Amino acid sequence: MRTLAERLSEVQSKISDAAALAGRDPSTITTIVVSKFHPASLVRELAGLGVRNFGENKHQEASAKALELEAVGLSWHFVGQLQSNKARSVSEYASTIHSLDRESLLRPLEGTGVDVFIQVNLTNDPARGGVAPEKLEGFAERVLATSGIRLLGLMAVAPLGEEPRAAFARVRAASDKLAALEPTATALSIGMSGDFTEAIAEGATHLRIGTAITGNRPPRG
Numbered sequence: 001m002r003t004l005a006e007r008l009s010e011v012q013s014k015i016s017d018a019a020a021l022a023g024r025d026p027s028t029i030t031t032i033v034v035s036k037f038h039p040a041s042l043v044r045e046l047a048g049l050g051v052r053n054f055g056e057n058k059h060q061e062a063s064a065k066a067l068e069l070e071a072v073g074l075s076w077h078f079v080g081q082l083q084s085n086k087a088r089s090v091s092e093y094a095s096t097i098h099s100l101d102r103e104s105l106l107r108p109l110e111g112t113g114v115d116v117f118i119q120v121n122l123t124n125d126p127a128r129g130g131v132a133p134e135k136l137e138g139f140a141e142r143v144l145a146t147s148g149i150r151l152l153g154l155m156a157v158a159p160l161g162e163e164p165r166a167a168f169a170r171v172r173a174a175s176d177k178l179a180a181l182e183p184t185a186t187a188l189s190i191g192m193s194g195d196f197t198e199a200i201a202e203g204a205t206h207l208r209i210g211t212a213i214t215g216n217r218p219p220r221g
């Protein structure tokens, strides 16, 4: 069985290879290790291996880990569906929220200084989270009009049953539209364990990788 360090270095070399193939500088790609379900001890071990960016999808679990590991000096990324009554609390420990998808999140985040990605829904299922692509520009205008938050770009999860590269190309097209509204909001949070090489080919700047690095997730709790 491979160790955590071996899995991490294997993923890092695949990222470098995919970047080279796409003619991209790998230092422009931030890898976020999604540590959901895993204990703080695993995060600490990865921090010892040089990982600085971690992703979580539940407020309670994320806040507990961020508090326990406060002295380590990590950046926390919130990647899960977010309730408006928790948004402000999340912004207290998270540097970045990847799942901004509703107007009701804007007021609580106003003035917090948090970085945000707008999540785009690539499926026809509204329960999946994310803004429908045809509503993106209107929502982006509201985000840009909110003071004290910084819009970095777009986040998406490739749907099952679609070739990931084609799905990510749709995000990239949406990103071009967003750039017309805000030329600095060009980051792309796309790519997970099963599709990060395709995401890099389509311009990913932020990868959210869980199991390929952490191994299988234990049952929560």
Ligand SMILES: *Cc1c(COP(=O)(O)O)cnc(C)c1O
Pocket (backbone or CB within 6 Å): 034, 036, 057, 079, 080, 157, 192, 193, 194, 208, 209, 210, 211, 212
């Ligand atoms: C869990 C999760 C990931 C990581 O998934 P893996 O397939 O384990 O890499 C990435 N993004 C989001 C939004 C997630 O919830």
